Amino acid sequence: MHKLSAVMAPALIALAAVAPAQTRHNTNAPIDFGADHIELQDKANRAVLSGNVSVRQAEMTLNAARMTVAYTGQVIGGDPQVSRLDASGGVLVKRPGQTARSQYAIYDINRRVITMLGRVTLTQGGNTVSGGRLTLNLDTGRAVIDGSGVPGGASAGTGTTTTRAPSGRVTGTFSVPQRN
Template identity: 70%
Template sequence: MRKLTPLMPAFAILAAPMLAVVPLTPAVAQQRHNSNAPIDFGADQIQLQDKANRAVLSGHVVVKQAEMTLTATRMTVTYTGQVIGGNPQVSRLDASGGVTVRRPDQVARSQYAIYDLNRRVITMIGAVSLTQGGGNTVNGGRLTINLDTGRAVIDGSSVAGGSGGGQGTGDAGGISPRGGRVTGTFSVPKRN
């Protein structure tokens, strides 16, 4: 795997109407992510577009940063044009096709994702599912993960402003959002 270091830049938040918002409780919040850690990547193919300050990775793309792994079919890596220590300064990752973000005790899936390294935010859109330890699963149209706070917010909005993001393959647990709603399952501890 090749390293792109140091990480600095950004994920742009997509503007879509908020239909329903479910903030996850602090009990399931993740630790602060080290967004300054090097990014290691692997892919079947890479196309460097130096004049445009980007690289396009395709085929079984795997990107690792600290404890987080992002996989997709295709990913565009945007960098600032600055090179420090022989490494381009990455600002944004745009992923598409079966996107999965794995963090300790948390797996998120969607059709598309944007990792804004400057804002330290990952935005996932299209048939989103978020599964946390203990079997908690939430489905919706858009998920925003703040890597500084560990807070994840999922809503029922979709990219095109349609009737929710539940179309496609991302419905975990057989539950998919309808009409811009957030759906899911929370586990309940056994009681005597």
């Protein structure tokens, strides 16, 4: 885990102050999916979904071009136990009041954490933050963005364009209250 610099800490505090609180995600809810194609690889305990992949769990959706679903091999109540989702290609994660975009994402179901990599943009209300890697804890709603991850260029948030500098810095825009 990376430590926050003295410069970035106030900015993240400002984001937390203006952003609505995220509710805890129900990670016990079933995961529904849709895709243009599915390949089951039972001996490897995985399924590969491709083409317009859409996954929904409770109020969260995850969309991507391709996704590998890993399961433990254990079956409970006739259902294989999914442990991890690996998504690639135009990844979009939407939660109430929050949207995140990246090139790649890993949803570790056991840890209840989503890690997004490559040209990450997190938009919450009028606030947009971009970087190389986002770690989203679904139990606490805590989102941490740093400049590391897959190199990338510009990315666009809702209404705001931000870029990640080659130095791996986190950049963004915070909205401010309108005053008369």
